[in-house]
Amino acid sequence: MxxxxxxxxxxxxxxxxxxxxxxxxxxxxxxxxxSYFATLLQQETPYLRGKPVVVVKDIGRTCVIACSKEAKRIGVKTGMSLADAKKRTQNLYVVPVNFPMxxxxxxxxxxxxxxxxxxxxxxxxxxxxxxxxxxxxxxxxxxxxxxxxxxxxxxxxxxxxxxxxxxxxxxxxxxxxxxxxxxxxxxxxxxxxxxxxxxxxxxxxxxxxxxxxxxxxxxxxxxxxxxxxxxxxxxxxxxxxxxxxxxxxxxxxxxxxxxxxxxRILAEPKERSVGRTTTGFSLCSDRQEILRVFFALCCEVMKKSRALHLYGRTVFFFMMGRTQSAHHRITCTSAITSTKTLFEFAQQWVQSLHAIFPVIRWGVYLSNTQKDLPPSLFPSQDEKHEQIERVLDQLQSKYGSRVLRYAIDFSPTLPDEEVTGFFGEKRIHLQDV
Ligand SMILES: [Mg+2]
The missing domain is CATH 3.30.70.270 (Reverse transcriptase/Diguanylate cyclase domain)
Structure with a gap:
């Protein structure tokens, strides 16, 4: 050996x-x-400087997703539970994440x-x-x-x-x-x-x-x-x-x-599907609220799809509760190009369910993808929607994702667009810089 x-x-x-x-x-x-995330929050709020700060995904969440150098010094680590982090010090400052910042x-x-x-x-x-x-x-x-x-x-x-x-x-x-x-x-x-x-x-x-x-x-x-x-x-x-x-x-x-x-950091990744999942703050049994979350996810999935020039024919939705889960898959004859069409599938599915169980996790995926679609001579309603959505993408990237949105998705409980530390979707997020 x-x-x-x-x-x-x-x-x-x-x-x-x-x-x-x-x-x-x-x-x-x-x-x-x-300590990027925590340091930026300390930069924004001088009161937090020099103090042990932990960052959580939202108020009430219990997993530490980032911590300041002062917190690290006393043994707090990313991935730790908030309860364990609090055992290290009485004076822990817990701050929710600010992905847009x-x-x-x-x-x-x-x-x-x-x-x-x-x-x-x-x-x-x-x-x-x-x-x-x-x-x-x-x-x-x-x-x-x-x-x-x-x-x-x-x-x-x-x-x-x-x-x-x-x-x-x-x-x-x-x-x-x-x-x-x-x-x-x-x-x-x-x-x-x-x-x-x-x-x-x-x-x-x-x-x-x-x-x-x-x-x-x-x-x-x-x-x-x-x-x-x-x-x-x-x-x-x-x-x-x-x-x-x-x-x-x-x-x-x-x-x-x-x-x-x-x-190969600069090499183009070969995506085959586009998707987005989210976990809610608490279980949700309200059909309209469940649909609102699906709508936000559909918006994001289509935005990614447009940014990557990747259009899918197969759509997959899922929702998960504590003991129950449900999913729905449809394959269309042509690629889906607008949020409206994608969301309509989610809507038909959720409305068709006899009973709604309490949901904590949602997911939307588009697969069976093809690169770029040939322009058609007579744009369909779907293609017209896509053009409007492209303008919306540009406005949101310039002025922030909450400046201009669809009327339907105005809700303070909607998830923010998520950016992970590893930044797997840098091509999407940095394309306008
Ligand atoms: Mg670092």
Missing amino acids: NKIYSHENSEKNISQEHIKYSNHPLRWMHVDMN FLDCTKKLYKMWKELAPNPEIFSMDEVFLDMNTIPTRVKYKSEKELGFFIQQNVKRTLGEWVTCNVGIGPTRLLAKILGEISEKGSVCSILWTDRLPLLADVLFVDVCGVGRALAKKLACFGVYTPLQIPFLGKETLISYFGSFWAEELLKISNGEDPSFLQ
Whole structure:
């Protein structure tokens, strides 16, 4: 089991890599905002600054989705229950999430990154990789670190004085990110290719992007806790226990090279369906209210569909209660292009149900999709609706999603458009920046 690479191979690899990475010793800059969601709320409300703040999805919700650095310092973690977090301190400040504000801040950052480098690689809502090779010559800086400090100042100017970020600089994205992850908050650090081994020997998988909890647990069964220990398992063992894809990925990580998902940040994802789910604050048995939520989800699904130029023929609705659930699937002869048509299917289904059970979770999906539809000579009613909705999309993206909406969906209980920290739908949210 404890096979190591042959001496000959390692020599060859090292010399090739050495040439590759020595040409760009500090090619990648990784910028990561510190405790992004909580810090932005502290920026907005100075009273919260310096205090342990936890962010929840809504008032009354019990899962911590983000926390401030002060809360982290006393052991509060993302994903913890609010009850557990409260055990750490009597003075915990619980604040509901503000997705529109977070998204607005991310858009401001994205604009800033684009001014600095033409193709910023947005990794999550608060993280970006900048390729130093693409930074135009008009941006003057003496060293990469100096540029890092300049970026930190710019972040403060853009989002506010309370907002800090870590800047990690290295020959690969992976090394830059690991370095940023383990460095002191608010720092700027760099690492050369030749200095990577001590870092890879020290860092635990929890700080290594790409090695999730399940993979780290499996590696721990072999006594492997840091990237540098991976090659000692031998390639055959890695392949037999993790499969050939993950064996390759793990070997790249063990050497500080970018695993394939870090090399493909800018690649277009291949979506096959568009969907949106939401969980209500409390069980809902009111048919009209249930339909209102479906309408909000239909609006969002069609908005995504238009942004991705992806139109589906099969629609799937579901609703879930404590003990009961129901779903409905229809496949149409042509693609659905307007919210009105999509919602009518939901309406017909919900109205046809004899009894309504208390619902807590809703979902709408469009699948069986095709890219772009050929324009027709005589636009149908549906296509006319689509054109109106495209104008609505533009207005909402400019002035906010609540400025102009369909008359039917005006309700304070409707879910806000959701933006996750990982930011899987960045193409949709950043397209107008
Ligand atoms: Mg962060």
